[in-house]
Amino acid sequence: MIEFKLLGIGVLSWMVFLPVLGMIVLLLMPKSAEKYLKYITVGFTSVLVLLAIVMMTIYDPSKAGINSLAGFQFVEKLNWIDIPAYLWDGRIKIEYFLGVDGISFPMVLLTALISFIGAIASFSVKRNEKGYYTMYLFLVSGMMGVFVALDFFLFFVFWEIMLLPMYFLIGIWGGERREYAAIKFFLYTFFGSAFILVVMIGLYFSSKDPETGLHTFNMLTLMDPRTLPADSLFGMLNETWRLLAFVSLFIGFAIKVPAFPFHTWLPDAHVEAPTAISVILAGVLLKMGTYGMLRISWSIFPDGAKYFMVPIAIIAAINIIYGALCAMAQKDFKKLIAYSSISHMGYVMLGMASLTAIGISGAVFQMFNHGTITAVLFLSVGVIYDRAHTRGLNDFGGLANKMPKYFAVLIVAFFASIGLPGLSAFISETFIFIGGFTNHFIRVVAIISMLGIILNAAYILWTIQRLFFGTLPEKWNGLTDISARELISTVPLLVIVVVLGIFPSYMLDLMKSSVNLLVNFIWGIN
Amino acid sequence: MEFALQKLPVIVLLIPMFSFLVLAFFGNKIPRGGDWLATTLLFINLAFSGLILFAFGTAGRYEMNVEWMDLGGAIPGAAKFLAGFQIDALTAVMLVVVNAISAFVHLYSVKYMEGDAKYKKYFSYLGLFTFSMLGLVLTNSILLMYVFWELVGLSSYLLIGFWYENKAPQEAAKKAFIVNRIGDAGFLLGILIIFLTIGTFTFTDIFAGVEAGKLAGGTLTAAGILLFCGAVGKSAQFPLHVWLPDAMEGPTPVSALIHAATMVAAGVYLVARIFVMLSADALTVVTFIGVITAFISATIALTQNDIKKVLAYSTISQLGYMIMAIGVGAYSYGFFHLVTHAFFKACLFLTAGSVIVGMHHIQDIREMGGLRKKMPITFYTFLMATLAISGVPLTSGFLSKDAILASTLAFAGVNGGITIIVPILAFGVAGLTAFYMFRLLIITFLGEPKNQEKFDHCHESPAQMTIPLIILAVLSFFAFFSLNPFSADSGWFLNMVSMPESILAGTKGAIYHILPLEEFKEHLHHAHNTAMILSLAISGIGILTAFVFYYWKKVNVDKLTDSIKPLYNFSLNKWYFDELYDKTAVAFTMGISRLSAWVDNKIVDGIVNGAATVTRGFSKYTGLFDNIFVDGLVNLTGGIVGAFGLLFRKFQTGKIQTYIAFLVFGILILYFVFRVF
Amino acid sequence: MPYTTILFYALALIIVVSAVMVVFNKNVVHSAFSLFFTLFAISGIYVLLKADFIALTQIMVYVGGILILLIFGVMMTTKVTNVELKTKNLNTIPSLVFSIGIVTVIIFIIFSTKWNIRMGLDSEETVTQIGIMLLSKYLLPFEIASIVLLVALIGSAMFARRIKD
Amino acid sequence: MEIGLTHYLVLGAVLFGLGLFAMISRRNAILVLMGIELILNAANINLVAFSRYNGLGVDGQVVSIFVIILAVAEAAIALGIVLNLYNNFATVDIDEANTMKD
């Protein structure tokens, strides 16, 4: 089993709790050190990136993970809460159980990367920096935790924890309607997690660990059919209850994705949130929903995944097309991007609904790509907004000559997001479509959702035209081109996009074996 | 040597990429923005590709693969994605054509684009285009072909919208990209079908799979037609031809390179590439699409007054010819026409460019006239190309066109019935082509100058522009393709590019409508002479009428047009295709998008806000709504909570005795409820 | 018809009528006095129930204590000079409905339930028993009651004390 | 006919109802307190009647004694509070003291 410890503490714990350490450091900073806070934050996040890179070098792609503990890497497993039964069958055993496999590792990389980028992008924040960066690091640790937790309870805790800083980050440092957006976001997700909680508890009491004969929150054990006795609530024979559980889990995660019709929080949250937070939101948070589906719904309720694949695919198609159409009608740059990411998350769901290895690897890959690309897009929105203090697409025009570097950056990002070949998103989208095709149940849906390709192109090109082409309005003569800091935050992502577009294997090899195992597991092939 | 040769295609592919990167990133550092670099590199590339042509043209095909992606034991099957290139006659020829024209256009542009604000950007774009075009030609995997296909689309987008300060180029660029995208969606769909059924992307394996019958019947036809959709988009075939005329908003050399010679030919190349796996029905579709396109655009070209528009429509029409040719099974002739057309159409565009420069960016031919005296070289090159396109003997155009016409006759002869319409339209188009091309020539170069002062300032273009013209004009002589001026069959070209055996031949498939091949050849042989005579006659008539109308003015054209006003307008307005699409597809999409945005605000969010709106009236008179609104209570829970909350609040009257009353009431209720249980 | 019956009905009549007076009389003082009759008659009922000690306590505590307290209250809170003793009722209808409802429910229950009637020994005075009870079985409540009274003392003192400031 | 348990219980019930009515409907605080007394007396009548007719000795009576004690305590405190209310609001009509409500 691959391990990597620093000072006797596993690297994943470092990844999760280093930001917390950073929080403490920030809080201890005196008032006078106000101006160094941002650098401290960047420092801590950059350490995360370094750790991630080191992990990448150690990581062994041949290990699959999913439902075999042996397949997980950097595993840490301690008892957190362990209460032996006293009067009633009240034994609760919760483990501090971290580990990564081919599905979570790309997400960990993404989180580290985006957190770092977001930290750089946060420099424009001027008000109450201490609070901001503290919350920011808190958020980072929460997100990281979600991706590495392998104990359902732990997962849920991180899942919920992450809401609090997000609420404040949107609510305090956001735009005019920030309060509305923040509370909307919080309530939606809280509502969703209520469903997750119910299923979690239900699973716990249905489960019976084959080894110890006790209830368990351990996701790996829960995947084992022997863990859920036939007579129990979510037992294998208890068809209806299992499907209900799947649905409520799906609702819980779909709100985060966000899937139609639970998506209305996203435009508000995005528009109101400060740039860096939009980046995090679109770059990482949305992935938590789809990741949760793969890690929990798909793995623990494969029957549900099979039963509902058509409805899910249809929802995905609605996301794709509906999101694109909404984006087309937007006049606010940021809102447009927000809707576009609804559309792109639709691709992810389509790939997952296909239940084929190619589709799911497409989905995971698309999660990563969407993370990087949308990050760039939101950063670019921030760039223009910081200068012009407006996001109205119709207020602009002719920026191409005024801000050539910006034009270059943004055009690459735009074409990446319409899935232009040679850029990463193309590979993932193609895989997703192949997956959708391969599964003949959802083939029609896949064909319909190919309409999305055209619509994406339409609104993106229209946006390019409105922003860059034509003649520059008088009032924007003062605009300066994209600055070095902004280039630092965007260019690395674009490099990744291009490189992964040409050599996708770098990413695909990481997830290959896990995805294959997952699919085999779902279809019961061994 | 052999080894080097096999690596050569890669080098040929990478050279333009190199020039693109260098110019894109260091354009500012290099003197003159590195135009000289790009141009020289392209000429080197041309030399290389010539070498390749000699090496592989006759020596059969060579293929090379590297593994691109591997998904392990993925479901279904083992998903491996190969990347590689192949060289056979088609590729080799295409390489030469692309490189040649690209090189000439580079040279030409040095003067033409001189002093433009985005000069170096222009050359880098050219490099990008050439790279992707070569990639498209070279690759052996249909997926990679799609990749380069899109990249070509991108560079075309960038070049059409090169002068994006103005409205028209923006719109044209967007239109081009989206219309192509529509075709490409079909293309991708076809690719996916193939992958699902055969599980590979490389052409050889695909053909093998088809031969093994993994993909047959309706699915095969569907796949073929879907792939053809891509061609329809790129080669501007009906009904997706609308983008090409607008694309003329780009710089003229670009039009010559991309929208006349190479990119638009990509569709034809694709059809040629997959010819062997096209089923009969697919081929029929191809044929008819081709011929319809050819006819429609020819009729439109009759009345256009913008010199580039006329050429654009003639391009579409010629592309239709090629497609049709392949459709009727004259595979090699179609491809032959592609090559010849590439040269003389490039020549035409470049001459048009020099005319435009000469006339200081006047494009309306009604302002021109009598330019022959002012710019002789331009005139004679133009004349040469015009003769070629009109299919006058001793020109390359004659060779290819004549062969195509002959095979349409043969096609009709074999199948009979309705298919007779194909040759009829084909010949009609030949005549129309001759007519409108000479109309253009006469109005532009002969007669009296209409716009005197423009005419006075007009002058011949410099050498950098005229040299390519001359070369291209010369290249449209028959001699370069066949020593026999009346038939190219014995020429080196057709010896090299011979019709492949359809892999479906055995299985009653593909080109069964020209099977047995002998019979087809037979018909072809007989048709040849008739075709030659007919075509000569028809184009002669065309040319003659042109002279009658516009040179000798024997017929009053205006009166004539008045007498057929509706028809005239119909043609002038391009059959109202744009209007149609605007009214239908575009309007529909925009409508839907606005609708859904509205829905998203009002309904979906509204369902969420629903109860809130329900309670709004309720809350108004309590005067609390604003407060609640501010507090972000505006969504479903909010609404219901609000409603019930308000309801319950009514109980809290502040009068203690009311409370006691409620207490007693509660006790009673509870009692009755649990008596009922 | 035994005298107990007549006595019971007489007492019941007094109780109910005067209680009704308490409830419906406009004048507070009159209500107070009719409450006096009610309580007195109730002690009579206790006597009928052979609970002499309770009857006595009733008279002493209620009539002698609480009632006086209440009348003081009336006096203190209403200016006798300009007679403001009249008070009218509020939300009469619902209160009638509820009270009648609950009374009917209780009466229905009283008749529908089969109480296990086991007559205790008749002629026996209960004081000694109660005394024993209070100091043996009910010792704790007895003590706690003292605490309660202490609290009440503190409380009423606290409220009634003139605020000097 | 013989007077039985139910008679007393009914009497208690009626008193209980009247007490409730007083509490709900009389505006004067003092009268509300009287209502409380009526309710407690109803309970007492029940208790005593039960202790008589259920042959349980004097438990019921003892309980009723405690009830009386509590009634006293309650009345005392209540009166204090009412006086305080009177000082603050210059009225004992308790429905006028409704500054706090939704």
Next chain:
Amino acid sequence: MLEQTLNSLSGFLPETVLIVSMVVCIILDLILRKKSAVVSVAGIIGIAVSGYFAWLQLGVKSILFSGMVVVDPYSVFFKLLIGLSTIFVIIFAMFSKEMKESTHKNEYVYLMTAMTLGAYLMASSVNMLMMYLSLETVSLSSYILAGYTKKIKRSSESAMKYIIYGAASSGIMIYGISLLYGFTGTLNIYETSIFLSRLNPASEPVLIISLIMILAGFGYKISSVPFHFWTPDVYEGAPIPVTAFLAVTSSAAGFSVLIRFITNSFLAGNLVQNGQYVVIPGVNWKEIMIVLSIASMILGNFVAVWQSSVKRMLAYSSIAQGGYIMLGLTVANQQGVAAMLIYLMAYLFMNLGAFFVLILIANKLDTDELIGMKGLGYKAPVICVGMGVFMFALSGVPTTAGFVGKFYLFTALIESKLVWLAIVGLMNAVVSLFFYIKVLKYMFLMKPEEGNTQKLTFGAGAYIVMFALVIPTMVFGIYFTPLVRIAEYSISMFGFR
């Protein structure tokens, strides 16, 4: 008889200590004749000592005073809970400005001691008379305390409302007791349950009406719908420390007696089979509990959303919290009861904490209106962060004790297949987020008005007390083994067979 009483006295030590300390306080007060912390400290010491003696009683199971009260882990648990909360409340009172400004000296100390005594007895009494008596003890002293600041109109009004409502419900309760007594012929809950289990299944209406009437008495202590009407007004009017006391201590006591009464007297021979209570047929109190808890949750949460005064909002929230806690009874098993105890422990810290922060704020701002708290997060960050912790805990966000409580309640529900009820509860939790987070919105998301942006400062003592409440809220959220162990240990009541 006598020696039994004497034996009982040894088991009665905590209460005795309380009585003594009460008297001591009174005397001290009379000696000092002025406001002074001495009395409060004395009271705190007294309660602490009694708590210590209660602690010594852990594990003892004995019956005292001929079946009036018992000593068992359950009662000990509640005594400790009540003692702790009362100590906190007295400390609050020392901090509170309105208590200082009241015209009285230190009465509140010994009144609270008396209340503690009553609450102790409520937790341990097994005889209905005793229950009634102890309940009245608590009630009477809380009436007084509600009107403690008697010069303030709101306070006196709330006292009036409280006493009238309380008197009504306790009157109804004693009437119900009398009916039950008449039917069963006993006041001891064990004998009651034995009597009832000998009854034939046919449900007797008298049982239901008396049960409901008795519930009216308990229900008004735990302010559960429909017996809750006094809660908002009284909470709003009473001084904040008293409100805190009512919200935490007296409702905890109410729950203790409610649980014991229901689970002991309405079980078939108070039987427990592997943790599941054997409810006697005919009296379906489980359904009654379901109705009451759902009603309380919905009403509490939905109305709290509309409140503009934090105090009143907390009043409604504690109605809702009572509803959550009652969910534990609906499953009628020991797991449910344990969940209730866990929740009560969490509830103590988070609710007291909220009230304490409110006291601190009210001291500075003289208001408990939300509007007044605009941008307070920038003026008094530490305090407001503390408030944030308590608010999130109350709404049940993980890593706070509140989540643990909810988690165990819903666990109990789901394990006994009451999933729909769990979902109702969770949805209510979502709704509750609205108004809990509203406070934070005003504190952090809104900017303070121009002009008054100067920082508010508090004494070290305030911070110490607050952290004494914040830290358990957080720590028990992350490591809740102790809570669960204590609860599991404490659900063993006397007399279960």
